[in-house]
Amino acid sequence: xxxxxxxxxxxxxxxxxxxxxxxxxxxxxxxxxxxxxxxxxxxxxxxxxxxxxxxxxxxxxxxxxxxxxxxxxxxxxxxxxxxxxxxxxxxxxxxxxxxxxxxxxxxxxxxxxxxxxxxxxxxxxxxxxxxxxxxxxxxxx
Amino acid sequence: xxxxxxxxxxxxxxxxxxxxxxxxxxxxxxxxxxxxxxxxxxxxxxxxxxxxxxxxxxxxxxxxxxxxxxxxxxxxxxxxxxxxxxxxxxxxxxxxxxxxxxxxxxxxxxxxxxxxxxxxxxxxxxxxxxxxxxxxxxxxxxxxxxxxxxxxxxxxxxx
Numbered sequence: 001x002x003x004x005x006x007x008x009x010x011x012x013x014x015x016x017x018x019x020x021x022x023x024x025x026x027x028x029x030x031x032x033x034x035x036x037x038x039x040x041x042x043x044x045x046x047x048x049x050x051x052x053x054x055x056x057x058x059x060x061x062x063x064x065x066x067x068x069x070x071x072x073x074x075x076x077x078x079x080x081x082x083x084x085x086x087x088x089x090x091x092x093x094x095x096x097x098x099x100x101x102x103x104x105x106x107x108x109x110x111x112x113x114x115x116x117x118x119x120x121x122x123x124x125x126x127x128x129x130x131x132x133x134x135x136x137x138x139x140x141x
Numbered sequence: 142x143x144x145x146x147x148x149x150x151x152x153x154x155x156x157x158x159x160x161x162x163x164x165x166x167x168x169x170x171x172x173x174x175x176x177x178x179x180x181x182x183x184x185x186x187x188x189x190x191x192x193x194x195x196x197x198x199x200x201x202x203x204x205x206x207x208x209x210x211x212x213x214x215x216x217x218x219x220x221x222x223x224x225x226x227x228x229x230x231x232x233x234x235x236x237x238x239x240x241x242x243x244x245x246x247x248x249x250x251x252x253x254x255x256x257x258x259x260x261x262x263x264x265x266x267x268x269x270x271x272x273x274x275x276x277x278x279x280x281x282x283x284x285x286x287x288x289x290x291x292x293x294x295x296x297x298x299x300x
Contacts, residue, residue, distance in 0.1 A: 039258065045213060110270040132235055
């Protein structure tokens with residue numbers, strides 16, 4: 001009897017944490033200023049939320065009903081395989097259809113790369129790559 | 142690696158037939174003994190003992206879970222802050238990984254940890270373009286990715 005109570009507490013904790021992350025994701029989609037940042041909130045806080053809720057469900061079936069539901073675990077796996085692809089494609093599509101980033105002083109290394117790519121100058125790209133690598137080396141010193 | 146796994150499965154079946162028990166348990170037993178044999182003879186294979194690779198994969202998964210939780214807390218902070226004072230931006234991240242699956246894994250891991258999202262990869266597969274929700278600590282983020290994910294992925298793919 002005691003064990004069941006502890007298991008129930010753990011399950012409730014998981015599901016509540018999952019619901020909390022979903023709430024944060026929803027708030028983020030409303031509050032954050034542009035497509036990219038909203039995409040961050042929607043695609044990732046939600047991932048952890050789904051993970052927690054599915055884990056809670058899995059534990060519920062395992063402890064209370066003594067039923068090992070492997071499909072729930074597969075659900076977690078596929079969530080983790082597909083969510084980043086969707087987030088990446090949404091971001092890329094937004095950038096290529098010309099959505100501006102919020103705020104003025106944020107750096108944008110990608111813009112430079114696209115310009116070089118359009119002009120098809122390979123040497124410029126080499127120089128650009130060297131510049132970035134040097135920048136990072138200088139910063140880490 | 143594939144050679145070693147195949148040999149191990151073969152040894153598992155060998156154990157089954159030698160003991161003339163045809164149950165899954167016997168196969169598992171044989172597999173474990175086979176593992177032991179391969180471990181003893183690990184110097185004679187051209188790649189490293191494949192269990193090391195499995196271990197480093199588990200390590201990668203653990204690092205990823207840790208990063209996922211830490212980064213989620215960071216995003217919660219950003220979302221709940223009353224004043225929006227972060228500066229989103231895109232930074233270039235030169236990677237030293239070479240194989241396609243390594244870069245895919247790295248990109249997926251970066252995208253899954255909140256606060257960073259891969260927008261694109263340069264055509265020669267050397268630079269990842271990462272959108273960060275708060276660019277202020279981009280340098281720290283680059284170092285973090287290098288230290289945690291890239292190292293762990295390299296450890297997995299090392300032969």
